[in-house]
Amino acid sequence: MRAASGPVESSFIKVDGGTVIAARQGNSLTFVDDLDSFRLNSEVGNTPNRLDIVTHGNPDSVLVGGQSISGNQLADALIQNGQLDGFNQIKLFSCSTGCDIPGIDNVAQTVANKTRLPVSAPNRDLITISGSDKIFIADDLKFNHELNQWIPVNEGSFIDFLPK
Numbered sequence: 001m002r003a004a005s006g007p008v009e010s011s012f013i014k015v016d017g018g019t020v021i022a023a024r025q026g027n028s029l030t031f032v033d034d035l036d037s038f039r040l041n042s043e044v045g046n047t048p049n050r051l052d053i054v055t056h057g058n059p060d061s062v063l064v065g066g067q068s069i070s071g072n073q074l075a076d077a078l079i080q081n082g083q084l085d086g087f088n089q090i091k092l093f094s095c096s097t098g099c100d101i102p103g104i105d106n107v108a109q110t111v112a113n114k115t116r117l118p119v120s121a122p123n124r125d126l127i128t129i130s131g132s133d134k135i136f137i138a139d140d141l142k143f144n145h146e147l148n149q150w151i152p153v154n155e156g157s158f159i160d161f162l163p164k
Contacts, residue, residue, distance in 0.1 A: 047091070049086070049087055049088045049089065050087060050088075050089045050090065050091055051078075051084065051087040051089070051090045051091070052090075052091045052093060053074075053091070053092050053093065053094065054094070055093075055094050056094060056095065057092065057094030057095050057096060057097040057107060058095060058096050058097070058099075058107075059096050059097065059099040059100075059101045059106045060101060060104070061107065062074055062092075062094050062097065062107055064077070070107070070110070071097075071105070071107035071108070071109070071110025071111050071114070072110055072114060074107065074110075074111055075111045075114035075115050076114070078111075078115060079114070079115060084117065088117060088118075089117055089118045089119070089120070090112075090115065090118070090119045090120070091120045091121070091158070092107065092108055092119060092121040092122070093122075093126060093135075094107070094121065094122070094126070095122065095124075095125040095126050096122065096123065096124060096125060097121040097122065098120070098122050098123045098158065098159040098161065099122075099123045099124065100123070106121070108120070108121035108161045109161045111161075112161040112162060112163045112164075113163050115163075116163045117163065118161065118162050119160075119161045120158045120159065120160050120161070121158065121159060121161065122137045122156055122157070122158055122159070123137070123156045123157060123158075123159050124138050124139055124154065124155070124157075125138065125139060125140075125156075127140075127141055127152075129141075129150060136150070136152050136155075137156040137157055137158065138152030138153055138154055138155045138156055139153050139156075140152075140154070141153065
């Protein structure tokens with residue numbers, strides 16, 4: 001993982017009475033146990049006043065401390081543990097946390113509503129290539145031999161969610 005500059009600190013975050021350890025570096029808060037699955041670009045942790053959260057996710061939950069938690073639980077943990085102090089926006093580097101779910105709010109919208117901060121999140125999976133710091137947002141990648149590069153399949157993007 002290529003992360004933000006500065007020392008790495010351990011943050012203790014209580015989620016539903018349990019305590020998990022997150023790696024804090026600059027503006028980045030990482031809950032991912034297998035950091036090799038995320039080779040992150042220089043954008044992570046380097047935007048002033050934005051908290052970047054790096055973890056595995058899907059439209060209705062994220063993985064924190066080895067357990068799947070809801071957007072409400074994530075927001076509660078961030079608020080109760082003072083992780084939002086000094087930040088005016090959040091970016092989730094978590095697969096599909098900005099994907100639409102018919103009838104309910106996704107993780108990104110839930111966190112925005114509860115924290116009262118704008119949240120940006122991908123509407124597809126985040127995919128990285130070994131040896132590269134590029135992040136693709138797509139359902140899959142296919143290698144184009146003629147162009148000698150990876151091509152996203154069903155490309156997505158980061159979507160912005162404002163508090164409702």
